Amino acid sequence: MHELSIALGIVKIAEDETKKANAKQVIKIELEIGTLAGVEFESLNFVWNSAIKDTVLEFAKKEIDIIKGIGKCIDCDTEFDMDNIYDCCPKCGSNFKGILKGKELRVKTLEVI
Amino acid sequence: MCGTCGCGTGKNGPIILKPGEEKLEHSHDEHTHEHSHEGHTHTHENEHHHHNDHSHSHDHSHEHKHKVLTIERDILQNNQLLAARNRGYFEAKNIFALNMVSSPGSGKTSILERTLIDLKHEISFYVIEGDQQTMNDANRIDALNIPVVQINTGKGCHLESDMVFEAVRKLEIKDNSILMIENVGNLVCPSMFDLGESKRVVIISTTEGEDKPIKYPDMFHTSDICIINKIDLLPYVKIDVQKLKNYALQVNPNLQFFEVSATTGEGMEAWYGWLKAQSKKVKG
Numbered sequence: 001m002h003e004l005s006i007a008l009g010i011v012k013i014a015e016d017e018t019k020k021a022n023a024k025q026v027i028k029i030e031l032e033i034g035t036l037a038g039v040e041f042e043s044l045n046f047v048w049n050s051a052i053k054d055t056v057l058e059f060a061k062k063e064i065d066i067i068k069g070i071g072k073c074i075d076c077d078t079e080f081d082m083d084n085i086y087d088c089c090p091k092c093g094s095n096f097k098g099i100l101k102g103k104e105l106r107v108k109t110l111e112v113i
Numbered sequence: 114m115c116g117t118c119g120c121g122t123g124k125n126g127p128i129i130l131k132p133g134e135e136k137l138e139h140s141h142d143e144h145t146h147e148h149s150h151e152g153h154t155h156t157h158e159n160e161h162h163h164h165n166d167h168s169h170s171h172d173h174s175h176e177h178k179h180k181v182l183t184i185e186r187d188i189l190q191n192n193q194l195l196a197a198r199n200r201g202y203f204e205a206k207n208i209f210a211l212n213m214v215s216s217p218g219s220g221k222t223s224i225l226e227r228t229l230i231d232l233k234h235e236i237s238f239y240v241i242e243g244d245q246q247t248m249n250d251a252n253r254i255d256a257l258n259i260p261v262v263q264i265n266t267g268k269g270c271h272l273e274s275d276m277v278f279e280a281v282r283k284l285e286i287k288d289n290s291i292l293m294i295e296n297v298g299n300l301v302c303p304s305m306f307d308l309g310e311s312k313r314v315v316i317i318s319t320t321e322g323e324d325k326p327i328k329y330p331d332m333f334h335t336s337d338i339c340i341i342n343k344i345d346l347l348p349y350v351k352i353d354v355q356k357l358k359n360y361a362l363q364v365n366p367n368l369q370f371f372e373v374s375a376t377t378g379e380g381m382e383a384w385y386g387w388l389k390a391q392s393k394k395v396k397g
Contacts, residue, residue, distance in 0.1 A: 002270060013184065027179070085331060086327050086330050095362060096366050105187060109184060111180070112181075113180070
């Protein structure tokens, strides 16, 4: 259940940034999470309410931009959609690839008051 | 909320001890969090209370000014910063650090013990043991006269870089050494948490399924070395080692394999050869 660590990481960022901006509370938080980032969305939602209790995020609306995986084959330069981290190049079958998108795990914006 | 034990009080951290040190009480009533975290401050209590001043009266919402802050910050940034700090420390002191990961029961501690026994006269070793509970593994290593620190993560399912940071301070590692960090037995969570290691070693045993690398791809994707343990059991178990390797290579084509038995010692020489070469590289 590393999603709890993730949720607490999000809380820490929100607390720091809200303080920096001299704001009191977050009303909306926008996250960017890739499908290859290793985060189970259901688990994150499961731990979310306990993690944000008594923090600036307690009453915040959470929005997650889910970013789909895209890889680029190192052998033939083909760009392809990735559902799994072990997907190979659909054109040449190579396992050597760079992951262009899908590993994101970011706090994008905070709407504060 | 406490990320370590999930107890909801936000005050209970991991316990980091050398064998023989008195165990601190794990009290949920009087969480005082007295141990120091050099790399970061752990002031859950204050953080949790300073918002209580704010009354949630929405009658005057017209007075509030909404502001959108662009953050673009990595959620694991804190862990990565401390991992980078650990890595810098290791590089400066010529310490070759290994993060050993696997499911529970694949033989991490047995491989570690055998390696320490066979090489301790040639290489200076230090060990950090990660488990949810007990000093058992640290006591096994301590019995070999190797400096060791045990991290008990409580309900936590993986080691994080701040725990290693603190354990490393306790160990007082000499220059030109090898540090073995045995992570919590878990093939999922530790994959996301960089500890500052030089190389990550994933261990799988012949009693596990050959498709494990694609069932738990993140760990194999982030590792550099794959040790296949318990090869002495091959006559008795139904596993195709080549198939296992192919699956692992599909996830991570750069993986380097060692097939060993920590019990009989078979195959350990190749692993030792690699370790020695790495430690020389560090010294060089």
